[in-house]
Amino acid sequence: MKIQLNPCGPLQTNTIVITHKNTTIVVDPACSDLASLGILKGHLYVVLTHGHWDHILGVPLMPVETVYIHRGDVPMLSDPMLNGSLRGIFAPITVSVKPSPMCEGVHALGDISFTVYHTPGHTPGSISLYFPGEGIAIVGDFLFADGIGRTDLPGGSSAKMRMSIRKFMKAIPGDTLIYPGHGRPFHLKTHYLYKRGG
Numbered sequence: 602m603k604i605q606l607n608p609c610g611p612l613q614t615n616t617i618v619i620t621h622k623n624t625t626i627v628v629d630p631a632c633s634d635l636a637s638l639g640i641l642k643g644h645l646y647v648v649l650t651h652g653h654w655d656h657i658l659g660v661p662l663m664p665v666e667t668v669y670i671h672r673g674d675v676p677m678l679s680d681p682m683l684n685g686s687l688r689g690i691f692a693p694i695t696v697s698v699k700p701s702p703m704c705e706g707v708h709a710l711g712d713i714s715f716t717v718y719h720t721p722g723h724t725p726g727s728i729s730l731y732f733p734g735e736g737i738a739i740v741g742d743f744l745f746a747d748g749i750g751r752t753d754l755p756g757g758s759s760a761k762m763r764m765s766i767r768k769f770m771k772a773i774p775g776d777t778l779i780y781p782g783h784g785r786p787f788h789l790k791t792h793y794l795y796k797r798g799g
């Protein structure tokens with residue numbers, strides 16, 4: 602399995618491309634140049650860690666009919682107020698692609714399987730994708746190398762964030778390499794909350 606990290610868009614959102622055999626999964630497409638990602642071959646899937654505008658920006662460019670997103674964040678796809686694009690300096694963003702609800706549990710998309718953890722707090726439907734065989738997890742704006750996601754945006758909850766952190770730190774091995782929605786990857790055990798036991 603190959604993991605490729607591509608910071609794209611006005612907020613340098615990490616668009617993560619996972620390829621294995623004949624399958625490609627793009628997580629949080631924020632890029633406007635698909636060709637540079639080299640993803641236009643085989644079976645293609647799009648998974649969104651959450652529905653904020655800077656993580657869904659590139660969805661209309663993706664040649665897919667559905668996107669996978671937790672049902673808690675489905676309303677954000679069509680509501681610029683909820684996805685934050687009304688408050689920015691850019692045009693309001695909506696995505697008309699059909700959402701496929703992705704709930705907590707084990708999923709297989711083509712040749713790639715992974716475990717989804719529901720990690721609300723930053724948004725109601727934030728999810729984290731764990732790939733046990735590779736020792737990596739993709740967490741969107743849930744955790745960053747030096748912090749955690751904001752909880753003061755629409756649908757955010759600091760109480761849920763605390764519960765999600767506790768659950769995630771317990772479930773995921775410390776050696777796991779975490780790919781956040783912005784910034785550099787880091788090992789879970791180096792996060793300041795991991796050291797404090799979540």
Ligand SMILES: [Zn+2]
Pocket residue numbers: 651653723742
């Ligand atoms: Zn976000």
